[in-house]
Amino acid sequence: MANNINFRFFAIFVALIAVIFSLYFVLAAIDFPTDLIFGENDTANYDNDGTFVLNWTAGANGGAVFYGSYISVDGTLFILNATNDSVTGYTFTNNTEGNYSFIVQAENASLASNSTSNTWMVVDTTVPAVSYTTGTPANNAAANRDWIFVNVTATDTNNVSSYLVFSLHNSSGVVNQTQFSYPSSGEQSINWTGLLVNVAYTYNVTGNDSATNSKVTPTRTFTLDDVAPSVSLTKTSSGQTSLELAISGGGTCTADRSGATISGSTLTENGLSCSNSYTYIVTCTDSAGNVGSSSATSFSTTGCSSGDGGGTTTPPPKKVQSWSKITPGAVTIMKNFDPELGIKEIQIEVNNSAQNVKITVTKYAGKPAAVSVVKSGKVYQYLQIEENNLGDKLSKATVMFRAGKSWISSNNLDANDIALFRFDDSAGQWNELPTTHAGSEGNDELYEVELTSFSFFAISEKGTGGAETGETGETGETGEEEKRSLAWLWVLIALVILIGLGWKIRTRK
Template identity: 35%
Template structure:
């Protein structure tokens, strides 16, 4: 009997235990069915400024859903915000913009969802639904390398930038290229070299010449959604850094001229310049001289006959270049005979002054070596522009335009000025004379003078000539002029060459039988004296 009672007692205990287990299982099942599901924020997420809160539940008649948080490792007991129901038995609660500005930048937080119903029952999301997120309000640090703001580029270029984010790391970097109107022309995903630099190559020939903006879009979110097709970027955070560049794949225009074609010893002026409509010119080089964007003007003193060429190279700011070739011909002076008189074609030297004002006299130089003139200082009474001074050197042969020549002539010159008219108030001309010529004349440097030809009186007039200086080979003199004409450098007191009538002096008396009249007058006087003397002698004889 005792054993039978013990068996019945054991059965009762088993039934009680089994029933308890069923009740506990039912309670667990119900609680599990009520557990909220935290959809957003998601675990291991990176957020800044705000986030989207989504919590779903199956609990009956939920009143509200609260987003609760705390620092990593601590209980999620602080409520960040609460969403209330808008209908009975609402299964989902959502807020698209939960403010995160009160949370610490760079910190990690645990988030969970708390659901409360009308009966006062609370339901929490379990640990499997707890989201650990990082708050990141600091944008990536972006620094351009290589191409800089304001650069001029051509061909294929490499865009490079350093992108660093110490909190969340860098998710993606894009280069966005727009034109001056803001229209997007290129959207390129940059690749990283593993050291924090993001690079991409752009072929600028795919673009028209002009100004473009390049924007770096750097994203630090691990939850970024990118729509690359249309260049739209959705992310929790990105940073933009923009530079402006000018694309120019067209070569500049080079211009090179050399004038005039002249004779040996004269000066040729070569002008090298360039233009570029997009990038502008920043370099010119004519084979001898280099300069910036202002061009080059070079004076070349010729030393040999022949045809010569020079090359001018022009480069724009983008690196495009172009060249132009200029040629000039140099000949030897030509001699000939006219009317039995030997004439020599003069060597010509032309120098131009852009502007001369009354307050700023201009000294013109760079005349041909050996021309006899080294410089001319011009003073004007009113402003003159593009004044062109020409010096012609006839050497020792008088030009045909003058009617007489001087003995001891060193050089005959003709000096003329265009675009000066009656504006000249004074010119100071500096001449040079070879020392060997002076010594060859058996004279000294103080006896050298410049003579000017008076075309009205047809005569040479000696000018006040002042010794200025000397070097190893030349004496230098200055002469003040009020006008230009023909000149001759000679010794002081030079006379008209033998066989030439002194022009502008009194005419000589007529001659007969090859003798001048004064000779015949002298002969007549002698004859008269003889006759008178003879008459006197005859008278004395008769008296005797």
């Protein structure tokens, strides 16, 4: 009987132990986390800044106390057991480029655990490289054709699903966009053909990678142009021995006369004869290679002086030059003057951009009618410099002028005795300007002076100091009125002496 009781007790004990173990293993079992995904990255598996969140969902058979994240970079363990007791996720930051793999392990209080399979994320912070290379037109170029060829070099350090986008636009919008994979050779090109001509196009190329890094080349403009320039000529100034013509039509131009020189859009020819007509044909080539010529156009120099005061009246010689725009930081030069104007060149500097600027230089044989005071002393030449649309935008103008060596010598002057005088209309006087002797050229001495505004000027002998006022001289004269004033002074002195002598003789008698 006792044996039966012991056996039954043992059986019950074994059964209880079995039940306890069964319950333990049932309770200890745990499912692995599910829905292992990333957040805050740029694409599903690529990131360009190294900051992202690893999220997961607890297994169906829960009870996890904590979750551990095992992270390796390119196969090497990087972070071990980065724990988190929440299922909301784990934030990870590291901008070292590489292929990161993640395993999340759930563990409960009974030390039962289960893990996810590997999930990977690529960190790529390198921007693709792309730049124009051989064959690509320069910016603002043009050509007479209907196609545009663009060639680039392109590389990407982490070349995974990287691609290039070639984009072409005109004023109406997108003309074409073509996508290519990054080339293994390092170069990729495209040739857009059959395009509309006489149209300006813009193009660029964008390099992209899987982590949304991108690089865009500078946008360039290219014009398809098959229209030849329309060239015409107009006279802007003339003298007895010179002509100056304005050329419209643009491009690089040449003239059919060997004596003519062209600077920008201005044609100048010196050494001509007075009262003669000269015919010009100017040919211009635009930036697209199109060529156009003007018709044969004739222009006349001014009339010859009669010499008896009753002949042909000729306008004063002048030179006019225009610029569509003058910008700060660059010197704009007006040159190719007829020597009779007395100016060699004018260098213009501005402090702000000026549009549609015109400078006019006029030579006068004597005192200009608009000037109220004759310059005293020996005057080589009067002249006027006028400006349009420049005003207070003028920073300074450096004027190089000339005076004839024979005139200087015949007036018993030295090359260093010459200065430029500016007429001050408000004060009614001539003011001497600081003038530098800059050497000589042929039959002339050259001088340089800086101006901050324009007016009437006189090239004259230097004064003795101070400003000059009053009607005291004429061009090229030696101060005759000044001499007459001194003569009267000596007459008065002699008269006083004679009266004194007469009075003394009379008193002795």
